Amino acid sequence: MQTITIDWDHPIDPKPGRERDHVQDYVATGGLDGHLWHGVPTLLLTTFDRATGRTARTPLIYSTDADRHIVLAADWGAPEHPAWYRNLTAHPEVRLQVGGAVFQATARTACPAERDVYWPAMAALWPLFDDYRSAAAPREIPLVIITR
DSSP states (O other): OOOOOOOTTSOBOOSTTHHHHHHHHHHHTTTTTTSEETTEEEEEEEEEOTTTSSEEEEEEEOEEETTEEEEEOOGGGOSSOOHHHHHHHHOOEEEEEETTEEEEEEEEEOOHHHHHHHHHHHHHHOTHHHHHHHHHTTSOOOEEEEEO
């Protein structure tokens, strides 16, 4: 079995625009500028990109439950799963930045019972998630649980 060396310290950021600006401000200020985005908490998720062999960083709205971070692979209601989700299903080891804290974690797709518990909390945090779910149909938006 071949060992993969992952460069977590030099990820690819989103394409130029608001999302990249958000990520760069978040990193530059240690989360002081960017952790709260439109009044909701965001984290930076870094995944191993299965296509390029590099790491890629994405800002996501999150909630917590004990030591777990919960995110949705909504991609604004797109018909396909976002690249970051496809990456973590192939390689579940990820890196998170939550505010100033940066740490390794493991991601997995929630089971149906967990999805029933966490979806309402995520939609209460960001009501547009329900709109994204309608727009994405018939794709089911994955709910992802990330554990340190």
